[in-house]
């Protein structure tokens with residue numbers, strides 16, 4: 270079984286903005302340990318969180334976290350490759366993406382973003398607008414190593430919320446709202 274991503278600087282960066290911005294009905298894509306789902310569920314402004322991951326071990330860990338933080342009634346867990354089995358529309362979609370370049374299937378889903386680092390993100394950005402209600406936004410983390418360009422954000426209003434420097438890369442937290 271795959272390991273579950275242990276929260277790092279990227280997770281805490283996203284968490285700060287979840288605390289500040291997120292309300293209503295929330296989708297936590299790639300929930301991992303459940304850090305974002307639990308943070309969102311702890312807010313009184315949030316009604317419901319759907320926590321999704323491709324890694325079944327992550328869903329087990331996230332559910333445990335929900336119980337230990339006593340927010341299990343507000344979070345639902347779903348196994349899915351991105352939006353494949355997701356149903357519904359959301360006010361916010363959170364995603365601390367797997368954003369690093371990787372080679373082949375042996376790489377870990379926690380961080381492997383495909384050959385250029387941006388493949389999973391591009392697929393996500395293409396599908397996300399269909400799952401956002403009117404006025405909804407994506408809150409997303411990616412890296413200067415993800416190989417993304419302005420063209421990858423076509424169709425979204427792009428707002429850079431915060432940037433941090435980590436070793437040889439920069440990590441960005443952005444808000445994306447479909448036009």
Ligand SMILES: C[S@@+](CC[C@H](N)C(=O)[O-])C[C@H]1O[C@@H](n2cnc3c(N)ncnc32)[C@H](O)[C@@H]1O
Nearest residue numbers: 274280299300301322323324350351365378379
């Ligand atoms: C960088 S970790 C982030 C974990 C957690 N949200 C956090 O902030 O610490 C990326 C997560 O995305 C999940 N993931 C990767 N590819 C996915 C896909 N195609 N569909 C759903 N989840 C995916 C991984 O299993 C992993 O849990």
